[in-house]
Amino acid sequence: MIFVIAFIATFISMLCCKAIKKPVVRVILGMVAFFNILIMILAGIFTYTTKYKIHDVASYTSPDGKYELLFQQVGDPDWPFGHTHARLVLQDETGTIVKYSFDIAADGANASSDLCQVTWKATQVEAVISGEEQNDNRYILYFNGKTESNQLDTRFGI
Numbered sequence: 455m456i457f458v459i460a461f462i463a464t465f466i467s468m469l470c471c472k473a474i475k476k477p478v479v480r481v482i483l484g485m486v487a488f489f490n491i492l493i494m495i496l497a498g499i500f501t502y503t504t505k506y507k508i509h510d511v512a513s514y515t516s517p518d519g520k521y522e523l524l525f526q527q528v529g530d531p532d533w534p535f536g537h538t539h540a541r542l543v544l545q546d547e548t549g550t551i552v553k554y555s556f557d558i559a560a561d562g563a564n565a566s567s568d569l570c571q572v573t574w575k576a577t578q579v580e581a582v583i584s585g586e587e588q589n590d591n592r593y594i595l596y597f598n599g600k601t602e603s604n605q606l607d608t609r610f611g612i
Contacts, residue, residue, distance in 0.1 A: 464490040505529040511540070512567035516574045521546050521597065523572055523579050527565040528555070535562035542581055544595040552599045559587035584610045 467487035474480055509527040516522070524543040531538040537557040544551045558565060563586070573580045578596045589609055594602040 461490075461494065463487075464494070503530070509565075511565045512570060514572040514574075514579075516579070521551075521574075521579065523581065523595070525565070525567065525570045525581070531560070531562045531564060533562070538563065538565050538585075540565050540583070542593055542595060544579060544597070546597070551597065552595050552601060554593055554595060554601050554603075556583070556591065556593065556603070558583060558585040560585040561587055582606070 464487045467483045467490065474483070506529055510524060511527055512525040514523040514525070522545045524545065526541050526543060528539040528541055538560050539555070540558055541553055541555040543553050558569065560569065569584050571582045571584075573582075577598075578594050581593045581595070583591045583593065590606040592604055592606055596602075
């Protein structure tokens with residue numbers, strides 16, 4: 455919403471700068487346009503950092519070295535004490551096979567490698583994700599791109 459308001463104010467200020475002949479008013483409208491653009495840039499940076507920026511948490515390589523599983527946090531945890539948005543990315547030497555997004559109930563904490571336990575199998579990789587406020591979740595990513603998930607009756611493997 456702030457983007458729309460700042461964009462409209464900037465657009466109007468720039469149009470008025472062209473139409474108005476008084477230099478003082480043109481300078482004031484130009485300053486308004488400049489500060490609105492600055493606000494839009496800062497709001498965009500803040501939104502990107504808190505919602506979309508990818509933070510690599512951990513990387514796991516298969517025993518044969520053909521596959522890599524990335525555990526990544528997406529943006530920052532919801533404020534206050536909300537879910538942490540994360541994803542698992544399975545890659546091989548040609549590129550990304552599959553991405554699987556999920557939330558972790560970890561009391562607003564950032565994701566860490568302690569929350570993920572990885573087991574490599576012949577046709578898949580299994581990642582068990584733990585959180586302070588949730589049962590463990592097992593995510594199975596197959597090397598052919600299929601995925602499965604299920605909730606376990608354990609917390610932190612216990």
